[in-house]
Amino acid sequence: GAGVSQSPSNKVTEKGKDVELRCDPISGHTALYWYRQSLGQGLEFLIYFQGNSAPDKSGLPSDRFSAERTGGSVSTLTIQRTQQEDSAVYLCASSLTVVGISYEQYFGPGTRLTVT
Amino acid sequence: GQNIDQPTEMTATEGAIVQINCTYQTSGFNGLFWYQQHAGEAPTFLSYNVLDGLEEKGRFSSFLSRSKGYSYLLLKELQMKDSASYLCAVKERRGSTLGRLYFGRGTQLTVWP
Numbered sequence: 001g002a003g004v005s006q007s008p009s010n011k012v013t014e015k016g017k018d019v020e021l022r023c024d025p026i027s028g029h030t031a032l033y034w035y036r037q038s039l040g041q042g043l044e045f046l047i048y049f050q051g052n053s054a055p056d057k058s059g060l061p062s063d064r065f066s067a068e069r070t071g072g073s074v075s076t077l078t079i080q081r082t083q084q085e086d087s088a089v090y091l092c093a094s095s096l097t098v099v100g101i102s103y104e105q106y107f108g109p110g111t112r113l114t115v116t
Numbered sequence: 117g118q119n120i121d122q123p124t125e126m127t128a129t130e131g132a133i134v135q136i137n138c139t140y141q142t143s144g145f146n147g148l149f150w151y152q153q154h155a156g157e158a159p160t161f162l163s164y165n166v167l168d169g170l171e172e173k174g175r176f177s178s179f180l181s182r183s184k185g186y187s188y189l190l191l192k193e194l195q196m197k198d199s200a201s202y203l204c205a206v207k208e209r210r211g212s213t214l215g216r217l218y219f220g221r222g223t224q225l226t227v228w229p
Contacts, residue, residue: 033216033217035219041221042203042219042220042221042222043159043203043205043219045216045217045218045219048216056216091158091159104149104161104164105149105161105217106161107158107159107160108158109157109158110158
């Protein structure tokens with residue numbers, strides 16, 4: 001079956017430009033997560049959507065970062081006025097959620113963002 | 117946030133057994149996950165523990181002690197393809213929500229022939 005997909009796979013942008021990264025989760029998965037990973041580093045949590053609840057935005061590093069999830073499915077992560085330190089791989093993951101049960105997250109292939 | 121500690125690097129030889137430890141602190145534990153990540157690829161799920169004890173899955177086993185805030189991933193009969201980063205992640209329960217996953221920095225395992 002189809003897994004988590006992300007687009008674009010690679011994005012090179014100039015400092016100061018805005019970028020949009022897209023994530024298509026696995027159909028039926030109510031939870032969606034965004035992470036970023038710099039070279040040789042662990043996963044840095046950015047934002048978490050769970051059904052119709054207010055998203056957990058506690059990981060967004062600055063107000064230049066925002067994310068939406070439309071119709072409980074596709075999500076877009078937007079970075080405004082990109083900086084060189086934003087260069088990283090941005091990973092999206094989705095999972096099933098049932099109260100009282102934790103399910104594993106399935107990760108997409110990531111978007112490699114390079115800010116020049 | 118959570119304090120999740122795991123060794124940065126480990127090395128082992130083919131056919132050997134290696135144990136990767138993970139310690140954590142959380143106010144609302146809701147499960148612990150191990151993921152494997154090969155260089156340049158996305159993490160893939162290995163195991164999940166929510167109750168104390170050992171979960172065995174083929175060559176991989178994972179152990180959890182909630183009272184000690186401790187888990188380990190045990191890899192047996194190591195193969196070259198097991199060279200990867202192994203990520204420990206803790207799920208937190210917050211109020212009525214299921215909570216998010218907190219990842220450690222990962223342990224880079226190198227398997228030598």
